[in-house]
Amino acid sequence: xxxxxxxxxxxxxxxxxxxxxxxxxxxxxxxxxxxxxxxxxxxxxxxxxxxxxxxxxxxxxxxxxxxxxxxxxxxxxxxxxxxxxxxxxxxxxxxxxxxxxxxxxxxxxxxxxxxxxxxxxxxxxxxxxxxxxxxxxxxxxxxxxx
Numbered sequence: 001x002x003x004x005x006x007x008x009x010x011x012x013x014x015x016x017x018x019x020x021x022x023x024x025x026x027x028x029x030x031x032x033x034x035x036x037x038x039x040x041x042x043x044x045x046x047x048x049x050x051x052x053x054x055x056x057x058x059x060x061x062x063x064x065x066x067x068x069x070x071x072x073x074x075x076x077x078x079x080x081x082x083x084x085x086x087x088x089x090x091x092x093x094x095x096x097x098x099x100x101x102x103x104x105x106x107x108x109x110x111x112x113x114x115x116x117x118x119x120x121x122x123x124x125x126x127x128x129x130x131x132x133x134x135x136x137x138x139x140x141x142x143x144x145x146x
Contacts, residue, residue, distance in 0.1 A: 032134040033081035036065070037074045040091060042115035042143045046071025049094055050116055052141065054087040054130070055123050061085075086131050088123035091116050091141060117146045 036054065040047040052073045055062045063082045065073035075082060093116050098109040110121070120126045120143050130139045 030079060030083050032084045033077075033079055034084050034132040034134055034137050035074070035076040035081040036063075036130070036132060036137045036139055037072070038139040038141060039071045040067050040073060040141045040143070041071060042117075043145065044142070045115070047091070047113075047115050047143070049111075050113065051092045051094070053090045053092060053123070054082060054132070055090075056083070056085050056087045059083060059085060061087075067091075082132055084132050084134050086129065088126070089128035089130055089139070089141070090123045090126045091120045091128075091143065093121070115143075117143060119146050 038052075040050070040052060047067055048069050048071060050067045052065045052067060052075065053062065054064070054075055061083050063075045063077060065075035067073045093110040093113040095108050096111045097106045099106050118125075120128065120141075128141060130137070
């Protein structure tokens, strides 16, 4: 169950990002923008792969940032950043090819990474929120065991 929910969350966030990025730099409806950067840790140790996702379901905006080998991420867009406002945040493991067995074609699913507990993989259960303000924002994510 968690895999399909997580995959749906990734696909929904990706669709929102595609919509947002497609709005264009000069769209007056977007308003002020903010860039978000930070570190992701699990039990005080850097998480070295995955994606941080920001979602504002009310306004329909979302953005993602890849986590690097040092646990850092950066979320911005061709517009310069995400529209200011309140966002729910989740942390997703990378999506990889998953074998369905000898008679089933491969599909995609999240890589099993114990340093990203299931709780944090959905904006509905992560408990992570942030208000993005205009300009540069820092949001460090410190995950703990469930």
